Amino acid sequence: MKQTRGFAVAMVVTTILTGAPDVQARDTTPSDGDAEVTFTPTGHGVRCGDTLTTNTLLTHDLQCPSSAPFALQVDGDGIVLDLGGHTIRRTGPENYESQGVVIANGRMVRNGTVQGFGKGITTTYNAEHLNVRLHQLAILDNEEGVHNLALGANFLVTNSRLSGNGTGLSGEFDASTGSFDVRSSVFSNNGTAMFADAHGIDVLDSTFTSNGRAFFCWDGLIRFRSSTIAWNDTVGTIPNDGDGYRICSEIRFENTLIANNAAFAQTTIPVWQPHKLSMIDSLVVHNGTGLQAYTLTVYIDGNIFHDNASGLTLSDREGFSTVPLTGIVRGNQFLANDGDGLRVQPPSTPTVIDNLALNNTGFGIYAPTAFDGGGNVARNNTAGNCVGIVCSPF
Helix, strand or coil: CCCCCHHHHHHHHHHHHHCCCCCCCCCCCHHHHHCCCCCCCCCCCCCCCEEECCCEECCCCEEEECCCCCCEEEECCCCEEECCCCEEEEECCCCCCCEEEEEEECCEEEEEEEECCCEEEEECCCCECCEEEEEEEEEECCCEEEEECCECEEEEEECCEEECCCEEEEECCCCCCEEEEEECCEEECCCEEEEEEEEEEEEECCEEECCCEEEEEEEEEEEEECCEEECCCCCEECCCCCCCCCCEEEEEEECCEEECCCCCCCCCCCCECCCEEEEECCEEECCCCCEEEEECEEEEECCEEECCCCCEEEEECCCCCCCCCEEEEECCEEECCCCCCEEECCCCCCEEECCEEECCCCEEEECCCCEEEECEEEECCCCEEEECCCEECC
């Protein structure tokens, strides 16, 4: 494929990194992250292994052994731990059971670095109804960057950087529930940036680059808005659990750039299989594979698929009761992709309306069983312009 769009991608990334607005989520206000707090004591005497029960401002780095139960524990109603620009770092051998900051009860951890633990920031099993903000943190080189152990815990992650972690955001399998709201944050060089298992993840104005995988949606839902997913090995994994109970209910992209990724899905699970795929006003350019989605319903509206190894392929999701895929594919542009621009595998029956397919090396639109909503345009596609629907050349 042609080596294009580098400048455009860089400009969008720069805009997202420098121009992200203040945000509000989960019963917090935009100013909460930097709100003035009265700290007593000042934090001079804080040592590894301490449990903090009042607002605390750290005044020095902490080098904490991996054998300790935790570096610090926060356990006070509504309290804030401000790292003061300092670092809490693991020393000694790697230990998956090591914990950096444990939140048993509290409102916020902010302004510093947590590095090198099995779990960088985590909750406790008996914590209930936590609403925690993580603000202006660097969460680096942990096995699990932020890991939820609690039921019903809600995290708001703002203006933070998660890098070099095995997994950036995650929850305990079969033991935790909750949500992650991510705002104006950067994920880079993680094995998996975000793992959804019985969690909802909502992402706004954030960047995912150079990760092994941007997301894994096993059980829950994930939404990206006004974000960038670029230069990752894999965009995401959405398996089909067969007759199991784990279901990715929806993967949704709005006004998001997906560019220069080596592949949409890993080679062993090459197809996304959520219950619903939504993609709105997004730009999909120069990716090393096309997007294959086997799902129950779709809403694909106003997107551009340009210069990818293939375009968009839709098909029915296999399950306990397999039914034809339905939904809307409208107002999209499929331009200069290797392979088909849009392929709808029989017997899927989405409504295809007002799409444009130009200069693809396969078919422009191949949709033998789709409903023809009219207004589709196709020309200069190598294998043919349209199958199953009527297309005009202009």
